[in-house]
Amino acid sequence: MAGILVFVERRDSEIRAASLQAVSEARRLAAGPGWPVAAVLAGDGVAGAASSLGGYGAQKVYLADDSNLKTYSAEGYAAAVVKAVEQAQPSAIFFAGTAMGRDLAPRVAARIRVGALADVVELTLEGETLVARRPVYSGKALATVDTAGKSPQVISLRPNVFAADEAGGSAEVVNLDGLSPTIRAVVKELKDTGGGELDVAEADIIVSGGRGIKGPENFALIRELADAVGGAVGASRAVVDAGWIEHKHQVGQTGKVVSPSLYIAAGISGAIQHLAGMSSSKVIVAINKDPDAPIFKVADYGVVGDLFDVIPPMVEEIKKLS
Amino acid sequence: MNCIVCVASVPDTATVIKIGADGTSIDETSIKWIISPYDEYALEEALQLTEAKGGEVTVVTFGPAHAEATLRECLARGAHQAVHIVNGATSLGDSFTIAKVLAAAIKDRPHDLILCGFKGVGTDNGQVGQMLAELLDRPHVANVTQLEVGEGSLTAGREVEGGQEVVESPLPALVTCQKGLNEPRYAALKGIMAAKRKPVEKVEVASLGVEEGADPFYAVRAVALPPAKEAGTIIQGEDDPAGAAAQLVKLLREGAKAI
Ligand SMILES: Cc1cc2nc3c(=O)[nH]c(=O)nc-3n(C[C@H](O)[C@H](O)[C@H](O)COP(=O)(O)OP(=O)(O)OC[C@H]3O[C@@H](n4cnc5c(N)ncnc54)[C@H](O)[C@@H]3O)c2cc1C
Numbered sequence A: 001m002a003g004i005l006v007f008v009e010r011r012d013s014e015i016r017a018a019s020l021q022a023v024s025e026a027r028r029l030a031a032g033p034g035w036p037v038a039a040v041l042a043g044d045g046v047a048g049a050a051s052s053l054g055g056y057g058a059q060k061v062y063l064a065d066d067s068n069l070k071t072y073s074a075e076g077y078a079a080a081v082v083k084a085v086e087q088a089q090p091s092a093i094f095f096a097g098t099a100m101g102r103d104l105a106p107r108v109a110a111r112i113r114v115g116a117l118a119d120v121v122e123l124t125l126e127g128e129t130l131v132a133r134r135p136v137y138s139g140k141a142l143a144t145v146d147t148a149g150k151s152p153q154v155i156s157l158r159p160n161v162f163a164a165d166e167a168g169g170s171a172e173v174v175n176l177d178g179l180s181p182t183i184r185a186v187v188k189e190l191k192d193t194g195g196g197e198l199d200v201a202e203a204d205i206i207v208s209g210g211r212g213i214k215g216p217e218n219f220a221l222i223r224e225l226a227d228a229v230g231g232a233v234g235a236s237r238a239v240v241d242a243g244w245i246e247h248k249h250q251v252g253q254t255g256k257v258v259s260p261s262l263y264i265a266a267g268i269s270g271a272i273q274h275l276a277g278m279s280s281s282k283v284i285v286a287i288n289k290d291p292d293a294p295i296f297k298v299a300d301y302g303v304v305g306d307l308f309d310v311i312p313p314m315v316e317e318i319k320k321l322s
Numbered sequence B: 001m002n003c004i005v006c007v008a009s010v011p012d013t014a015t016v017i018k019i020g021a022d023g024t025s026i027d028e029t030s031i032k033w034i035i036s037p038y039d040e041y042a043l044e045e046a047l048q049l050t051e052a053k054g055g056e057v058t059v060v061t062f063g064p065a066h067a068e069a070t071l072r073e074c075l076a077r078g079a080h081q082a083v084h085i086v087n088g089a090t091s092l093g094d095s096f097t098i099a100k101v102l103a104a105a106i107k108d109r110p111h112d113l114i115l116c117g118f119k120g121v122g123t124d125n126g127q128v129g130q131m132l133a134e135l136l137d138r139p140h141v142a143n144v145t146q147l148e149v150g151e152g153s154l155t156a157g158r159e160v161e162g163g164q165e166v167v168e169s170p171l172p173a174l175v176t177c178q179k180g181l182n183e184p185r186y187a188a189l190k191g192i193m194a195a196k197r198k199p200v201e202k203v204e205v206a207s208l209g210v211e212e213g214a215d216p217f218y219a220v221r222a223v224a225l226p227p228a229k230e231a232g233t234i235i236q237g238e239d240d241p242a243g244a245a246a247q248l249v250k251l252l253r254e255g256a257k258a259i
């Protein structure tokens, strides 16, 4: 047997965007050799979410619908994935590189005694071997890697790098029964710390503020621009360490690694550790009053100027567009 | 409360990366090696736990000769024991092999809690902890920013997108530590002096039943610098910020189609 099995993640009843991206990439790669693409979905009462997967290219959905899987646990979900692997016998197992996927992929890999490739940004198929590109040294270098002939090849895909596109089609649902997983580490509670705000790790547009905004109160200006473009608010470490904004907003080596379609950095110098978190963004915009700020080296567009003079008219111009 | 902390020795985060002559590794001449930043949170947490509850902190690393310096740093901060599994070659992190080696070295050492970093800075994998937990048949909680350890169990807060999962687990368990968990201490002079007298136990990989390089799970075909980016369109906005703003919005709308 061959093919690609994709672990898909849901939030409430929706399949997450990063998982649809992973299914779509699996479909594109599998088209060459004509491999089957399957998905595995775990949870309690999640059968409804399975139907949309066919449209993205999954021909089969392995469904682990089990009251033990109501909340995520690496041990429980690994049992579900391994069961699907036994049935599908895939050449590769894909995960979206979300908090859940990055946690689960290595646990599954170790359970089936193979290695894993994390945070992959490009994939090609050479025979049965997936050749992956992944940033290393915080994006200062790119490595071309594979799983040294071991199969199945366990791979997590960086969110927002691969396109999700519908191809039309429908999936057959296969129930995975008799899982009875041993779960020791149990999620007792999911606290919403986002306050309804979009998380930078998931946002398609991010506007980040750094020390150049002068004080915590001026995040209001950053937020205004973010709201105007429908984006999330990010930050440099300097302002997180200063207590101007919470760590969950931090982008960079010790914060979140993001790849939005648009990243606007205002009053951020562009230290190597900040670039580590955002240099794979599709379009980068810098607003900085220092023409020599390193952020301009990675910027696609930039304005040399005082952010307090540039951002308000930007917000006005953007509002005019809609 | 015995803690085992896995620490990796990595290039200083400010290092300018150059590609090695073989094209599959980085040029390691003149690299300054440091304890991987997330492993500092792991060590600090273990030190605080044993200070409060008694027991010992053992630090373990699998790495080449220079990795001993990382262990000395951990001893200077207060770790009780250090184990250096000696590895001749450096690599970009074959996570599963590293996990197998660590599992073999740890399994017979008493431990209530194993602590790792959330990811090794450089390999940027974030895999070894989870793999190690599976190989040792321990529950794990990854990406932990809050931790309370009680009698025989722990409660950990783990960061996920837009929220925090509160996880309970029996001990022994493994956690991977994220920024926010604590503020790592610096080594005091007294600690540095004391560390010089503490032994570092050396373990040969072969004695753990693993033959180095014989059965890899990760192959690095090439390492390259990221393609140089074309120079961007930079607008001088000092004199006419409003005009610059309008021009930028137009470029983003019509050129990049990003808004
Ligand atoms: C181990 C380690 C990990 C790290 N991890 C991270 C990380 O995850 N994320 C991160 O961001 N950093 C990280 N750093 C810190 C990093 O090295 C920098 O210190 C930090 O990114 C600087 O933040 P900044 O750009 O906001 O501040 P600064 O470097 O002080 O830059 C402020 C910028 O604002 C500009 N400016 C000032 N006033 C104005 C104005 N009115 N209008 C426009 N521009 C203005 C200035 O020209 C300057 O370029 C890490 C460092 C280490 C050692």
Ligand SMILES: Nc1ncnc2c1ncn2[C@@H]1O[C@H](COP(=O)(O)O)[C@@H](O)[C@H]1O
Pocket: B006, B007, B008, B009, B036, B038, B039, B042, B060, B061, B062, B063, B093, B095, B098, B102, B115, B116, B117, B118, B119, B120, B121, B123, B124, B125, B126, B127, B128, B129
């Ligand atoms: N060679 C190693 N020796 C000891 N611990 C390691 C080693 N490599 C990784 N680790 C541990 O595993 C964590 C995750 O590493 P990685 O999977 O490489 O990102 C690190 O933060 C360390 O705690």
